[in-house]
Amino acid sequence: MIYQQMFEKFRSRDEVRVAVIGAGQYATAIVTQEPQTPYLRVTVVADVNVENAREALRKAGHPDDALVFAATAEEAESAIAAGKRVYTDRGEIVAAIGSVDLVCESTGVPEAGARYAHDAIEAGKHVAVVTKDLDVTVGPILRRLADEKGVVYTPVDGDQHGLLVQLVEWAKSIGLSVISAGKATDGEFVYDADAATVTIHTDKTIHPPYQETIPVAPADAKYLGMIPEGHAPEYVAERARILAGLPQPGSYDLCEMAIAANYTGYAPQVDTLLHAPLRITEIPIAYAPVADGGVIESDGTIDLATCFRAPEESGLGGGVFIVVRADNAYSNHIMTTKGQIANADGTATVIYRPYHLCGVETSTSLLVAGLLGLNTGSEDYRPRFDLVKVAARDIAAGEAFGNDHSPQLTARIVPAAPIASGNPASAHLLTANRAAVDIAAGTLITYDMVERPADSLLWRLREQQDQTFLR
Incomplete structure (x- = not known):
């Protein structure tokens, strides 16, 4: 296949060392497929449930004596240098692990994903994004920041949109x-x-x-x-x-x-x-x-x-x-x-x-990024549209908004608009935040209807994206 020929002839390194953050079903398939995938090495798996992280590595066939828990980037670096695989419940350390080339962000949590992806880019690492909630909200600005840093921000093979x-x-x-x-x-x-x-x-x-x-x-x-x-x-x-x-x-x-x-x-x-x-x-x-x-x-x-x-x-x-x-x-x-x-x-x-094939085929995107310095999306990625939400039932002031699997809200796709009172709110700027007012069933949720969290990188990135593309 053409990918293997390109990897063989044009790769910039002998292997891509990957950290996976978020060890759900999708990401576990990435980890378990790695031993059969040339040029790919998953060195770190992080999850808020540390047992999930360790279990993903076990499912890939790694024995317990090859696995090391790390609480700091320094501990992780030492373990990787000794040929071990690292598991951790501290995703925030990943960007500081110098031997990691690429971070695969798959938490499914847009606020956490924003932090991990942003920090990885700032640290000069490629980012492959599985968390679509993050990508639909601030993907274009993360792509722009990655371009400026000379690293790759890419969607992934295995997800349907990619x-x-x-x-x-x-x-x-x-x-x-x-x-x-x-x-x-x-x-x-x-x-x-x-x-x-x-x-x-x-x-x-x-x-x-x-x-x-x-x-x-x-x-x-x-x-x-x-x-x-x-x-x-x-x-x-x-x-x-x-x-x-x-x-x-x-x-x-x-x-x-x-x-x-x-x-x-x-x-x-x-x-x-x-x-x-x-x-x-x-x-x-x-x-x-x-x-x-x-x-x-x-x-x-x-x-x-x-x-x-x-x-x-x-x-x-x-x-x-x-x-x-x-x-x-x-x-x-x-x-x-x-x-x-x-x-x-x-x-x-x-x-x-x-x-x-979900995570089973995601390695192609990871390798294209890590070996060739390319993404598997398209060149002109910009915020043309927003996913927005409509109340499926009455929502009381103070009630937390659900995610894309919640029956509380239904979705629409509309032309993208910046954060401003009266504009439709980007769907995942709502997630886990609270309604500022009572909202009747059938109402399109606008920014003035949501309590903005006090310190949100996701919201700040979205404002940066608005200023870059929508002003």
Whole structure:
């Protein structure tokens, strides 16, 4: 593969020494995959639960006598020099460990992540960001600070937005026009026509009012058949109605699409995203331009799809997709007659990647940064859009705001705006902070509705980002 050739011929060092901060499921996969990955060495794992940090290293096959707890950067440095792997509950020491080349920030906590990423950049270390809550809030300014320091700030392979950005960049590099781009939601809608039911296939817990399985009324069954030519708008709308009782995309889904929008410059058509339940073969039918029978109003639209399939059919695997055309007629003919899935008249073709391997494949981004000094995003990363929140129920003054998994709030993607009274508040400047006033259900949360924390690096970075890009 081209990556291995580049690493062999152009690498700047023999290995990339990585510190992982936050040992959740995603990051643990990075740690456990490292022993099989050339040029990569995870030397430090940090987590507020120190046992999680140690257990990640154990799962990678390292014996206990090869593991050392460190409370200071000096202790960590000494242990690494002795060939040991370090675990710690003190993420704040990582930036001061001189032998660490790259920090993989995966805490999932935007305030903590801001500190770890910022300190790493200031210390001249590359940063790979897994915490999308951080990236969607202040990613562009962290990227700018990294550029100024001569280090890399990068999204990661394995996360859907990172993979989607690369797929878009690839399409542009070979001259394809991207009509729409998106990711599959993790859950898939499985239609059993004989039983007249649709069931969501997911590993997530299902909360009321949503259900795991819904019945299909006889009158509705036709809308679950293959979309006929010219009927995409009708079928998309009817499926939204029929399948509304199944779990819908979460704020975390929109968060990833907001990051992808900021990297690509592509825009959502509506602030909640269209989110059509589609068979793979229907994506180029529905997510094609309106003039060609689809629902997309302009090229460069970013969105979501939930894979809709029969029990025996393969799905999208939580992967990513683009709908494209070749603007040269002959090239378009070649593309649409050589096995690609196109709409009826060949004006739109879907190209998709039916998997994302989370931390198992993140090593490519870590190695591209550490060995080549490059990122796996795109060059023009700026705050074009914000993820913002709407109260899903009444919120009392003094109540803490939840994160992207909380049913307290729903999400929207809107044009980015600076911190100012009356402007929609960036979603993760709310997280764990308190409502300044009573907020009625259905209200868009603005900055004057949130109590600003007394000493927040996340907020200060956001102000710096606003001044750099939005003034």
